[in-house]
Amino acid sequence: MKNIFSKILGLGVVGCSALLLRSFYERKNFKTVQYDVISKKIDTKKKIVFLTDLHNNSFGKNNEKLFYAIDSISPDLILIGGDMITVKDKLGIENVLPLLKRLSGRYKCIYANGNHEQRLGENKFGLNYLQYKQIIEGMGIVYLSNNSLDIDDNICVHGLDLLKKYYYRRYKGGMDTGYIKEHIAIDRDKFNILLAHSPLFIKDYEESGVDLALAGHFHGGTIRLPGGIGLMTPQFHFFSRLVVGMKRLGNMVQIIGAGLGTHSVNIRLNDMSEIVVINLKPRKKNINLVQ
Numbered sequence: 001m002k003n004i005f006s007k008i009l010g011l012g013v014v015g016c017s018a019l020l021l022r023s024f025y026e027r028k029n030f031k032t033v034q035y036d037v038i039s040k041k042i043d044t045k046k047k048i049v050f051l052t053d054l055h056n057n058s059f060g061k062n063n064e065k066l067f068y069a070i071d072s073i074s075p076d077l078i079l080i081g082g083d084m085i086t087v088k089d090k091l092g093i094e095n096v097l098p099l100l101k102r103l104s105g106r107y108k109c110i111y112a113n114g115n116h117e118q119r120l121g122e123n124k125f126g127l128n129y130l131q132y133k134q135i136i137e138g139m140g141i142v143y144l145s146n147n148s149l150d151i152d153d154n155i156c157v158h159g160l161d162l163l164k165k166y167y168y169r170r171y172k173g174g175m176d177t178g179y180i181k182e183h184i185a186i187d188r189d190k191f192n193i194l195l196a197h198s199p200l201f202i203k204d205y206e207e208s209g210v211d212l213a214l215a216g217h218f219h220g221g222t223i224r225l226p227g228g229i230g231l232m233t234p235q236f237h238f239f240s241r242l243v244v245g246m247k248r249l250g251n252m253v254q255i256i257g258a259g260l261g262t263h264s265v266n267i268r269l270n271d272m273s274e275i276v277v278i279n280l281k282p283r284k285k286n287i288n289l290v291q
């Protein structure tokens with residue numbers, strides 16, 4: 001009896017160690033995922049790298065591995081969906097700034113807030129939100145906080161800040177009526193890309209007239225179950241499908257990045273850190289044959 005018990009215990013220890021090693025691997029390595037988004041509102045192809053939820057993680061010294069991976073993709077534009085830093089019991093920022101500085105020296109970068117950047121507003125760590133924003137803008141990065149930027153004649157990028165209550169644990173409601181309209185102006189004739197950190201408000205984003213919504217925040221669901229279901233999000237939603245990948249709703253596409261880091265619950269299983277590449281492509285217009 002004692003023998004069987006020690007064998008089971010031994011197997012348990014080996015199993016747990018293997019899972020922890022795998023989780024460490026998934027947190028310290030990343031993959032690149034590609035999505036094609038086709039629209040008649042797009043005139044010319046564009047390759048976008050979307051980064052989210054780095055949470056001050058480092059892939060090599062000063063995030064060199066991440067930089068070289070992005071550089072090898074050679075994007076037309078880098079969009080940053082927030083939570084690059086961690087603002088919790090302490091401030092985690094030192095691995096983020098060298099990466100952003102290097103990227104901004106080579107590529108056009110647009111940055112929008114996550115809940116962690118917004119927490120800098122509480123000014124607990126000697127670096128307040130405005131100072132951080134100034135540092136990022138000083139690198140030549142466009143910081144969109146309830147603001148928009150036309151990147152060409154017919155593509156507009158919007159950065160939407162979300163209310164603190166939208167990040168409350170297990171929050172399930174929608175947005176307040178008219179919230180998006182109050183903060184950004186969407187011209188439906190253009191192709192509108194929305195950086196809004198949480199994927200939870202997919203219906204509100206679609207109703208606002210956005211064409212492509214980019215989100216992160218849920219870290220791919222921490223442990224990814226079969227069918228793309230996330231076991232748990234940082235907001236304690238359990239068994240959620242809204243954690244990673246491309247979702248379609250009406251005329252809108254939402255792409256949710258699994259992110260590049262973690263905080264608090266430092267686990268990733270079947271949930272590899274990822275760089276997201278989005279290929280914007282024009283839809284071929286119908287040719288009207290003249291009789």
Ligand SMILES: [Fe+2]
Nearest residue numbers: 083114115217
């Ligand atoms: Fe987040």
